[in-house]
């Protein structure tokens with residue numbers, strides 16, 4: 442596997458820049474997440490293993506994948522009060538039988554002492570899968586997809602967890618509603634990040 446190696450973009454956490462700074466994409470935008478970080482690059486064998494876990498029903502693979510996130514976490518220990526997996530829409534969760542982000546958090550929380558609070562965020566609008574969409578389409582697709590539980594998130598430093606960070610649009614959209622609902626900060630941690638010339642239409 443390929444761990445994410447320094448230097449990385451201070452905002453989206455993607456490697457491929459020469460010094461610690463902001464990548465080209467983050468120079469042009471302002472993400473609602475303070476920092477996004479990932480354990481490994483979105484390449485095989487992790488990419489293939491994640492695909493099996495997510496789409497082929499091998500949910501037990503969440504454990505070894507979560508182990509990678511536990512190992513990489515020690516490089517980046519940000520201050521957080523609660524951990525919130527990116528929710529799936531109820532209908533999609535029913536079809537798949539589980540939410541891959543939630544499985545990852547469940548497999549990690551004991552080792553890292555995370556307070557996991559899935560009820561903090563709700564996906565109330567069903568969105569088209571992001572696969573095959575470009576960055577603008579992705580932003581439009583997930584805009585307004587989430588609702589935050591104000592009573593839970595107000596005054597809290599939140600860590601969002603997802604399986605993959607492609608353009609960061611989903612995490613950004615979720616972070617915006619958390620901050621609007623009174624959260625102090627919203628960081629994000631993913632298993633993998635899509636980097637470099639990898640074609641985002643495939644992820």
Ligand SMILES: [Zn+2]
Nearest residue numbers: 450453464467
């Ligand atoms: Zn960046």
